[in-house]
Amino acid sequence: MKKSILIAILGGFISTQVSANTWQALPTTAPAPADNPTTAAKVELGKMLYMDPRLSSTGTVSCNSCHNVMEGGDDSRAVSMGVKGQTGGRSAPTVWNAAFYSVQFWDGRANLLEDQAKGPITNPIEMGMKDHDQAMGVIKSIPGYKAPFEKAFGKDSVNIVNAAKAIAAFERTLITPNSAYDRFVKGDKKALNKQQQKGMNKFAELGCNSCHSGAAFNGPKMETGTGFFQKFPTFANNSFVEKYKLTDDKGRAEVTGKKEDTNMFRVPTLRNISDTAPYFHNGSVATLDEAVRIMAKAQLNRDLSAQDTKDIVAFLGALGGEYPEITMPRLPASKGSTVIAD
């Protein structure tokens, strides 16, 4: 084989690889950690726990309250509302495709979904339980939870570690494949219309995918616990920053205490982004158009034309995938005792 041919072949191979890395379809299954392989029994139990508001002190807030799988996996609110009408400072990230993150929360303070699931239960302004013992005390007091825990984890297995594992297993099924974009990437060139393709090219040309890369548009694949963070805003000398209070939240620095983590946030997925208004860590921006304009200015120091904005928004619309059909779980009755803490 002549050298030039070899180079041509390798060139073609490399170019295909690059392209595959740049535009990737969403996998239909998510990886699970070695100590928590996904099973049907865990998923079913996890769905029950995820939907059960009795995991909150008032019996009114479930995981699903803020990460509603009947819609975009969040709650349509700027910042979520927990027990007793309390609100925090951050917007609920979508649970859809959360399995494809290498860290959890806006500030990456948890590694696995298993770690994340435990947090809100004892957060005083979210689900408001005093501690995990109180939460699991409620679950233990509900006779009908015993069997599904046994089925998933064996005898005497009602505890917070297993509850979190089950919730994480359920969340790993929350994947939205087969968007127009995915079909396009897999070869159906009619899956995106002209404007969406224009937007896709503009998205790449501007460099949006230097951060929003990978199958979930949330950055490169990284080892669990290694977060892909970016400073937001990177360019703060624009009117958006004050208008939407973009620098008020110190981001990852509030967890690490490190100055260099100021305003660092996990790069969020763009999958189903049309369904998750309002936008950003503080939910301050109502429309996707405005969010796109802000990202161009605050991250790339570019003023987007109205047309480019529209085209990119059209492309982002093509990232809306197929939500799987979910049957409502049957939550066992609080037989014979009051289980509400507050």
Added chain:
Amino acid sequence: MKKSILIAILGGFISTQVSANTWQALPTTAPAPADNPTTAAKVELGKMLYMDPRLSSTGTVSCNSCHNVMEGGDDSRAVSMGVKGQTGGRSAPTVWNAAFYSVQFWDGRANLLEDQAKGPITNPIEMGMKDHDQAMGVIKSIPGYKAPFEKAFGKDSVNIVNAAKAIAAFERTLITPNSAYDRFVKGDKKALNKQQQKGMNKFAELGCNSCHSGAAFNGPKMETGTGFFQKFPTFANNSFVEKYKLTDDKGRAEVTGKKEDTNMFRVPTLRNISDTAPYFHNGSVATLDEAVRIMAKAQLNRDLSAQDTKDIVAFLGALGGEYPEITMPRLPASKGSTVIAD
């Protein structure tokens, strides 16, 4: 035919009729009013609206929050909690089989499910909307609601009347047939065990079914708008009344202003009663055992033995029916605008 034979035949016929009236299986379909026949399109839209927390001012409280169809059709709380952690004075009645009531609410202040559905949306301590225009403004602002409304009701049909009709149509599908009791009544004599049959006889012998009669154990079949109310407590000279504050709530008198309606309440269904603790209009009683003891004392002036209580509770357990499988609706996205009122 000799007269004596005729009498014997008639006698047998009448006795069968009486028995059929006393112990009735639950119908598998509920009657719908003439101006709102149930259709699949209405049921699907109604399910969406029923599950959508954006019908509340904070975007956090849906019909399902207090009448959760994933469990007993209520909320496991003594009294429900609406927007901003506010609580009212009454316990949420189960939505399961609510279609078999001739009036709605504990005090019967609404006739049809269509009327009931509108109430909580604008109740300041429940869903907290200023008025129905505000609520429907939110629904109109969500583009994805247009098509399901059109499918159910035709063009330009997004309004509160149709929203309530759709919710009511969905609620009419919330029926739990085929309980052990139903199978027993239909002839499967093994469907109830000995203790449950003992409890059933005791229930009748004591006269519980003088009020808790009919297929839903909520009284005789009556014309819509004609409520079957009873005074509770009827006998107030016992320690339960003070302990559980049973006379504090004036019941129907708070709606009618009539003295004779004091402490009058709609007789609630006993279907799935094991799944709806805590009990009574004020949710003050945690266990079914205690609720049964109180009913015997406060309504029939009888002190139940521990054994009779257990037997009746066992019988009531046999009133737990089959909950239909429900697929989660897909709630359309709040595209591009903030729809939360508060």
